[in-house]
Amino acid sequence: MSEQVQVTLHEAKSQLLQLGARVWQGDKVVITKAGKPYLDLLPHVATPQARKPGRLKGRIRMPSDFDLTPEDIIEGFEGRL
Template sequence: MQVNIHEAKTKLSKLGELVLKGERVVIARAGKPYLDLVPHRERTEPRAPGRFKGRIHMAEDFDATPEEVIRDFEDG
């Protein structure tokens, strides 16, 4: 089923019920598919922090703001 975005706004509850029953609902914008309406799924596994550890690097001077940038902000 495809509905335009205005119709989706006015019939969101009904569309939500259809999705929960297994219906596929696509929300269109200007006649083209824009969003898929899907039911919420509980996360099955807990989030594991640190999965990018060692893969992201910051420059040594990351926190150092150049004086000209500070002046531009302060002097407008």
């Protein structure tokens, strides 16, 4: 179960490694300044790269028999083997 932790800015400086580990475990860490919430410590979440249509144009080739599935594979999927 996650818990919310409040620490002062000074405490956060000296305990950053431990606070980071708690955040990755699911705890919410709020850093306060002058007794008021100042920052939320959050884990980094990578943002996906923007899709660039057509970047593989001319680099992918489909064989002429792409749509033809061998009978033994079909039988394997249908449980007839």
